[in-house]
Amino acid sequence: xxxxxxxxxxxxxxxxxxxxxxxxxxxxxxxxxxxxxxxxxxxxxxxxxxxxxxxxxxxxxxxxxxxxxxxxxxxxxxxxxxxxxxxxxxxxxxxxxxxxxxxxxxxxxxxxxxxxxxxxxxxxxxxxxxxxxxxxxxxxxxxxxxxxxxxxxxxxxxxxxxxxxxxxxxxxxxxxxxxxxxxxxxxxxxxxxxxxxxxxxxxxxxx
Numbered sequence: 001x002x003x004x005x006x007x008x009x010x011x012x013x014x015x016x017x018x019x020x021x022x023x024x025x026x027x028x029x030x031x032x033x034x035x036x037x038x039x040x041x042x043x044x045x046x047x048x049x050x051x052x053x054x055x056x057x058x059x060x061x062x063x064x065x066x067x068x069x070x071x072x073x074x075x076x077x078x079x080x081x082x083x084x085x086x087x088x089x090x091x092x093x094x095x096x097x098x099x100x101x102x103x104x105x106x107x108x109x110x111x112x113x114x115x116x117x118x119x120x121x122x123x124x125x126x127x128x129x130x131x132x133x134x135x136x137x138x139x140x141x142x143x144x145x146x147x148x149x150x151x152x153x154x155x156x157x158x159x160x161x162x163x164x165x166x167x168x169x170x171x172x173x174x175x176x177x178x179x180x181x182x183x184x185x186x187x188x189x190x191x192x193x194x195x196x197x198x199x200x201x202x203x204x205x206x207x
Contacts, residue, residue: 003033003034004033004034004035004036004040004070005030005034005035005070005071005202005203005206006027006034006035006036006070006071006072006073006199006202006203007035007036007037007038007040007041007064007068007070007071007072007073008035008036008037008038008072008073008074009038009060009061009063009064009072009073009074010037010038010060010074010075011037011038011039011045012100014158014159014160015075015188016037017179018179018182018183018186018188018189019073019075019188019192020035021179021180021183022183022188022189022192022193023035023073023192023196023199025196026196026199026200026203027199027203030203034203036068036070038064041064041067041068043063043064043067043068046059046060046063047059048060048076048090050076050090051090052090052128053076053077053078053089053090053126053127053128053142054076054128054130054140054142056076056090056128057074057075057076057128057129057130057140058074058130058132058138058140060072060074060076061073061074061130061131061132061138062132065132065133065134069134070134071131071132071133071134071202071206072131072132073129073130073131073195073199074129074130074132075127075128075129075130075188075191075192076090076127076128077092077125077126077127077128077187077188078090078091078092078093078125078126079092079109079123079124079125079126079160079161079165080123080124080125080126081109081113081121081122081123081149082120082121082122082123082124083113083116083120083121083122084112088105088109089126092105092160092161093105093160095108095109096108102159102160102161105160105161106153106160106161106163106164109149109161109164110151110152110164113149113151114151118148121148121149121150122146122147122148122149123146123147123148123149123165124144124145124146124147124187125144125145125147125161125165125174125186125187126142126143126144126187127142127143127144127186127187127188127190127191127192128140128141128142128191129141129142129143129188129191129192129194129195130195131195131198131199131202133202139195139198141191141192141194141195142191143186143187143188143189143190143191143192143194144187144190145167145168145185145186145187145190146167146168147165147166147167147168147170148165148166148168149161149164149165149166150163150164150165150166150173151164152164153175154172154173154175154176155172155173155174155175155176155177156175157174157175157176157177157178157179157182158173158174158175158177158182162174162175162182163175167185170185174186
């Protein structure tokens with residue numbers, strides 16, 4: 001069995017799939033199994049009580065480094081709506097009052113924006129990607145993509161608020177894109193591609 005060299009500090013299967021695709025160039029040539037998941041260690045979800053995406057990402061990664069002794073990769077991300085003063089923001093995953101109910105979160109946001117005209121429906125997806133190493137070094141990268149929010153869902157791909165988000169320069173939602181198309185322009189793609197050199201270095205140093 002391959003010994004893991006890194007661990008993803010998330011239990012979100014959708015995020016894991018995206019991270020594996022985005023970071024694939026970083027661990028090309030390594031054996032399968034070098035990237036572990038939180039579930040491999042029965043790790044509890046830490047309390048994300050930070051005041052920013054960056055703080056919450058670091059909370060998650062630091063917690064897993066302490067538990068596993070492995071370098072940990074984490075992401076905290078969300079949708080920041082202009083007319084709502086940046087909300088849901090860091091509360092995007094639990095906007096409806098409880099964590100992880102994408103449909104309820106989306107229903108609530110659509111209701112809140114029901115009377116908002118197209119010209120005022122600007123928003124940004126934001127991601128803070130971090131790598132925390134056992135020696136205490138920390139690497140943080142931020143990705144952001146701006147767009148407009150629709151009045152109704154379109155598309156069956158992606159997750160979260162993807163069905164109503166149309167990135168600037170496109171005429172389809174991120175839920176209507178293929179995974180490859182979405183990762184090429186997404187906030188998470190931008191952040192983790194910027195983090196990739198640090199991930200490559202961490203893998204090389206662990207050999």
